[in-house]
Amino acid sequence: MANQVIHTAINGQEHTHEVEPRMLLVHYIRDVVGLTGTHVGCETSLCGACTIMVDGQAVKSCTMLAVQADGAEIMTIEGLAQNGELHPIQEGFWECHGLQCGFCTPGMIIAAHQLLQRNPNPSEDEIRHGLDGNLCRCTGYQHIVDAVQYAAEKMQGSRERKEV
């Protein structure tokens, strides 16, 4: 089957590659572009470990073909920190122990990013609902909720980073 040339901008950097139409976007990002922060978890659209931003929307990149992303602006977990400074959501996960094994963390953080874009001051229920598409098998979610609340406060300027 004929390969397709796709152009993407990933974390602000442009990429052009020839791919097989059946290549999943998550495999393109990990194996072709070499950004392995995005994880492959369940591969059945349930766990959310592969969540990335495509044109401003959080999507599960195991349920999208790379060819569908032709022309898209993509952000992966590697694109969140700026100039060596953790993004407030990353900082929240650090401060509040929002991870143990870390496998779900990249997808969890991107889903939290989408949530806070749409709802900068979410309640605990809204955080749990907004992260409904992401599974964590370690933390029991409470520390993740704490981390998102930390980030929400920090992003609204009502919290200073603790010294560590």
Place this chain on the structure above:
Amino acid sequence: MIPGSFEYFAPTSLNEALDLLKTHGDDAKVLAGGHSLIPTMKLRLAEPAVIIDITRIGDLRGVSEPDGKLVIGALTTHYELESSALVQQKVPILSQTAAAIGDVQVRNKGTIGGSLVHADPAADWPATILALDADLKVAGPDGERVIKATDFFQELYTTALEPEEILTEIHVSIPAANTKGVYLKQYQAASGFALTGVAVLLTRSGDTCQKVAVGVNGVADVAYRATGVESELAGKTLSAENIAAAAEKAADGVDAMEDIHASPAYRANLAKVYAQRAIAQLAS
């Protein structure tokens, strides 16, 4: 889990897409949000030789309000319907149904049209689209036609859409002020699909039910209108007893599904319970 090989086309106009569909016939599948088709292809339950990605056809996306109705492009995502101020104001049951689907990532990508033509018995849209008496506009090699929602869902994963046709728009009349709607569902705990979902549109005049429309999905292999409930309650006072008696008919004449999640008797009971809850909520 990688799909089988296929040839990929991304047409930018509806006519181009229809030509491709005519050329490739049964070998082709139409790709919209991909949140049913791609998982099916990864499991190799579907191995189409040709994929026609219609998401680059811009005219098929978005919601407008001409002549007292909402026109919803088939490629409008669940999230767009959930968050649209126009939809929330004019036909709130549509936003509410969209919000009950999957999770944020699924709603960002999945489309109303894709869900309707896939006709998964546990999908959420069919009940609401049936209760709203929506019209589904489709385009094919011989032009356009309109299929009524009540004629659209035929069998498991089977609709009245012909193989060479594409669903383009969903037309929904904006309900009058005395008509209110609600969609309630029992979530399957792991997947979030509807074990049972009931959509109710209740038109009342004071305490009397003028008309009620009830759509049900998740119970049978095809979504249906619970006409027994509708005729039982029409013209009656919206008392707890009358609502309960009508809701008892929510699975009448229906062959309820059995799978690892629920027995037919449990599903039929859920239909009655959710019909009762939905009508009672609207009547209160």
